[in-house]
Amino acid sequence: MKLDNYPLWTALVTPLNTNQTVDYPSLKKLVLMQEKAKNGILILGSTGEALNLSLDERKEILKSVLELKPSVPIMVGVGGINMAETIEWVEYLNSLSVDCYLLVTPLYAKPGKMGQYFWFKSLLDASNRPCMLYNIPSRSGIELNVESYKMLKGHENLWALKEASGSIPNFLEYVQANNDVLVFSGDDAMMPAFIKLGAKGLVSVASNVWPKATHKYVKRGLEGLLNDNEIKLWEVASNSLFVASNPIPVKALLKEHGVIKEKTMRLPLCDDDLNDLSILVEQSGNVENWNKSIQ
Numbered sequence: 001m002k003l004d005n006y007p008l009w010t011a012l013v014t015p016l017n018t019n020q021t022v023d024y025p026s027l028k029k030l031v032l033m034q035e036k037a038k039n040g041i042l043i044l045g046s047t048g049e050a051l052n053l054s055l056d057e058r059k060e061i062l063k064s065v066l067e068l069k070p071s072v073p074i075m076v077g078v079g080g081i082n083m084a085e086t087i088e089w090v091e092y093l094n095s096l097s098v099d100c101y102l103l104v105t106p107l108y109a110k111p112g113k114m115g116q117y118f119w120f121k122s123l124l125d126a127s128n129r130p131c132m133l134y135n136i137p138s139r140s141g142i143e144l145n146v147e148s149y150k151m152l153k154g155h156e157n158l159w160a161l162k163e164a165s166g167s168i169p170n171f172l173e174y175v176q177a178n179n180d181v182l183v184f185s186g187d188d189a190m191m192p193a194f195i196k197l198g199a200k201g202l203v204s205v206a207s208n209v210w211p212k213a214t215h216k217y218v219k220r221g222l223e224g225l226l227n228d229n230e231i232k233l234w235e236v237a238s239n240s241l242f243v244a245s246n247p248i249p250v251k252a253l254l255k256e257h258g259v260i261k262e263k264t265m266r267l268p269l270c271d272d273d274l275n276d277l278s279i280l281v282e283q284s285g286n287v288e289n290w291n292k293s294i295q
Contacts (some may be wrong), residue, residue, distance in 0.1 A: 103162070
């Protein structure tokens with residue numbers, strides 16, 4: 001499957017029942033929605049609460065999704081702090097029919113240039129699939145070191161970068177540092193600005209609830225068709241999904257829409273941190289009205 005044909009990847013939530021078990025019927029519904037919208041699917045990322053799932057649960061989620069044999073590519077999150085465990089996870093993924101991996105900047109330890117370089121090189125070496133690196137300093141505690149990134153230039157398994165620092169200068173620096181790699185916006189609201197700097201697409205939270213509309217948003221953005229009013233509409237709507245820690249708002253809205261049965265989270269995230277859904281419902285209505293207006 002040609003990955004470059006998919007400019008939009010949905011960072012899929014993991015639906016949970018009230019008893020904390022994985023809600024597999026809702027998961028199937030989410031996968032089929034993304035397939036119908038022709039979006040690539042990222043499972044077991046931070047939006048999917050991967051670090052709060054057991055190894056057995058992650059394997060069962062993978063099995064469930066792959067049994068559906070979706071016609072769109074599947075990316076799987078690879079993140080953590082323990083090198084041996086992370087390599088073991090990559091080697092397990094190598095045995096499955098997934099299409100690519102998302103390698104997150106090491107968590108908590110805040111490694112320097114050489115630590116980051118050898119971390120990513122080790123994972124890229126262990127992989128037998130294309131890999132997207134993920135710069136998310138707000139969650140990992142440190143930015144992807146630009147020099148480390150440059151040192152990885154030319155690695156056969158380095159395919160793309162998800163850049164979610166929220167900084168235009170940083171985004172431009174990554175684009176210029178390695179022109180062999182496709183750079184994706186990791187921020188829904190900033191996608192139009194990042195496209196002007198060379199972004200080739202979006203890894204999205206918003207497309208969980210607005211799969212077809214977000215697909216149109218990305219397509220129009222890449223074609224230079226978004227006007228100022230549309231950009232503002234999407235900025236406000238996207239930001240409404242972060243009024244509490246991700247994925248609390250998006251799960252709440254999915255439940256409100258009847259897509260998933262419950263908005264249950266795994267601690268330390270808690271759905272009680274968001275009780276007023278009025279802004280989410282309002283912005284969802286704005287997006288759906290926009291979607292209907294775009295052919």
